[in-house]
Each structure stands twice: as structure tokens, then as C-alpha cells.
Amino acid sequence: MNQYKLIKLKGEGTFSEVWMAESLRTGKLVAIKCMKNVFANEEQVNNLREIQALRRLSPHEHIITLHEILYDKPTGRLVLVFELMDCNLYEHIKGRNKYLNPNKVKNYIFQLLKAIEFMHRNNIFHRDIKPENILLLGEHIKLADFGSCKRINSEHPYTEYISTRWYRAPECLLTDGYYDYKMDLWGVGCVMFEIIGLHPLFPGNNELDQVHKIHNILGTPPKEILDRFKKHATHMEFDFQPQHGTGIDKLLVNANASPECIDLIKKLLIYDPDQRINANQAINHEYFRDLVEYEQYKVLQSNLKTESILKKNSIKPSYDDKSSRVGNDSLIEDDRSSKRMYSYKQQPSKKSQSIPPPNKQKKVENPFKSSYAHDISTEEETIKVFFIFTKQCKYFYFNYHYQQVCTSTYKQTYNLCINIEKDL
Secondary structure, three states: OOOEEEEEEEEEOOOEEEEEEEEOOOOOEEEEEEEOOOOOOHHHHHOOHHHHHHHHHOOOOOEOOEEEEEEEOOOOEEEEEEEOOOEEHHHHHOOOOOOOOHHHHHHHHHHHHHHHHHHHHOOEEOOOOOHHHEEEEOOEEEEOOOOOOEEOOOOOOOOOOOOOHHHOOHHHHHOOOOOOOHHHHHHHHHHHHHHHHOOOOOOOOOHHHHHHHHHHHHOOOOHHHHHHHHOOOOOOOOOOOOOOOOOOHHHHHHHOOOHHHHHHHHHHOOOOOOOOOOHHHHHOOHHHHHHHHHHHHHHHHHHHHHHHHHHHOOOOOOOOOOOOOOOOOOOOOOHHHOOOOOOOOOOOOOOOOOOOOOOOOOOEEEOOOOOOOEEEOOOOOEEEEEEEEOOOOEEEEEEEEOOEOOOOOHHHHHHHHHHHHHHO
16 A cells, blocks of 8 residues: 555445545556455455456456555455546436436446446346446446456355345345346346436335335236245245336436337336346347447448558458357456467468567557557457448458457567557
């Protein structure tokens, strides 16, 4: 902690407190999360879910960046150093008496869903989606606080009292820990309503009141769903009388919410988790059509520029499907067991030439990012790149690993990266 100067307390929770701090080495402002628990050794630190998850998920444009882990062995104190954001969504809407611009709301939820889709695709679910864990820097959203996250494929039952009550899905409230990753989508629905309507959707005072608050708006679940919940419920006796809720629509009459917006909220708040929309389906919902089309346009522009640079360097891209992701598909794993994987297609060369070896400790340059010189983590990662051709806009894609972007020797790829950097 001698490397940082604490400036201001930003927030405090059960297990930690967060400070704004300044790096004495660089002068850069950061957020420091001081854990209240004491850790006996480094193994306990490395086994923390938050650390394991962030190592696996970073870097991602909508997931908070962990810069540094500081562990003091003599005292057992642990500090996590994060990038500093402006505020969280709760602070952003607190005390407002004027509704947010609908396009701004749409942009926030779109970014949040992109973070959740990536997280779920990597076999992790958050379990505590709420406005306080969604951070803002300008108009840019990042998901934070992975202390409660869980592997999607881990065995039931899970912890019952997870997630903040107001954003807790029915399957969490009514069963003994028999829920799954779809609980995150219920949380998104609650958050989406809250930043549109500027008040919580289901502000229950206790577990039972929380259930009644949900029933008052959505009505009671169908009998078959309640029967399914009862099979895994011993902590609560329930025999709810059939009830018709007021519905979401009436609550957003004055908020200028579009029919597509309300439809998405309803699909996120379906009682049956099997029928509830997932993150990928939500991203492709009609509500986000303009944002999805704009992203496709940006990818097209990026790839056209990349193609131009490839042609200039006389190197053709490879469409080899064998360059698919390598590695263990299990989610949160001990970082010590993670191996840095590199894959290059070598072709025999008559002349042995000196080529700089890949540095496994440093980040490598990814020429297929829109910036063309953007740093990416050396953790194994597959990046999907879309090429859009013809007037019919047919899509052709391929996967690649790091610098393996063409069926050429490592030398050609290395030179390509250097030339791209010079061109820019």
C-alpha cells in the first residue's frame, strides 16, 4: 500500500471498502478495494472467485479491469487495484426527477448484456446483478464485483441467500439453491425497469414480501412452475392464491418506453428460467436493432481497412476452421494451472532466419482489432471476426489465435504486425 495514496472513501460493503487512490509512481487515479477478511497465504488469495473470474474474463470492454493484486503476508491483508470509474448506475439515477433519454437507457442495457453474454459464454454467472455493481465512465458501462460469481456447470444446490433481494429471481427465492445463470437475466430486467422508471420494481422488505411484490405486478406463476419450485423448497411453505398482476406496461406509461423496450423487459422477467430469454437472444432483440446494425457497420469498416493493409503487405487471410479455441472449457480455474498457448502454422524454410520469439509475459499486438494496435491478454482467447461481402450482406467468419491470422510463417505474421503499426 506504500505505492498508493488514499484520497476518498467511495463505498463500503460487508466484505470490503473501496477507496479512490493515487499511484505514487504514475500519478494515475485508481480504485482500491480493501478486503476486510484476513488471508493466511497466497493460495487462499488465488482461490478467491473474484480474482479467478477476472483473470479469465479480462480483457473485455464492459468488464472492470483488475490492474494489480497486493497481498501483505505478515498481516494477511489483501488489496485489489482496479481502474477508476465515475459512478455506479444507482448513483447516476439517484434523486433524479426527469427520465433518462431512452437512447441512453438502451445503450446502457446493451453494454451490460454484452458483458453478461461474454461472461456466460465463458461458463461464469455473476449472481449479483444490481445498479450498484454496474459502473459508468462517461457513457461507458462496466460490470463489477464478481465476489459472488459461480461456475455455470457446478453442482446444485447453490447458496440460497445470494444476490440482493430486490433483484433476486423467483427460483432463488422459492427453492433451496436450485437456480442457474438465467438469474442474471432476471436481474437485468429489474435494473432495466429501474433506470427507466427511476424506482425499484420489486422493493421487498423480506423474503415473503419480495415474492408478494413480484406477484402483485406479474401475477402468480402457473401451477406447473410452482410445483417444480416446491420439489426443491424446504425453507419456505407456499400455497399462493391465483392472482393477476398489474403488469409492466402500466408502470411505464409516463416513462416514454417503446413497445420493444417493454417487450424485452417482459421476456427478461419470465417466471420459468427455461423460457426466460438468454443474453445472446436479448442482444439480438428488436429493441437493439439499430445498435446491432451500427456495430456490424463498424466491423465492416474495420475489416475493409484490414483487408487493404493485408493486400498492401501481400498476405492473404486464412479461413482455416482448425484454428478454433484451444483449452479447458471449464470456467473459473486456478490461474496457476492455466497455460499460455500459442499456435503458429510453420512452413519449411530453406534459410534459417533469426525471428524474435513470442514473449509469453507481455501482451501481443492484435492486428484485427479496430485500432490495429490494441493490446490483448496472452490468455488463450478466440476472437470472431466478421467479413461482410456482397449486396446481400452475407457474413463469412473465421476464428484465430493471437498472431495466427494467416497460413504463413511466423516471420510473415511478425512483419505484418510491424507494418500495420507503421501504416498507422
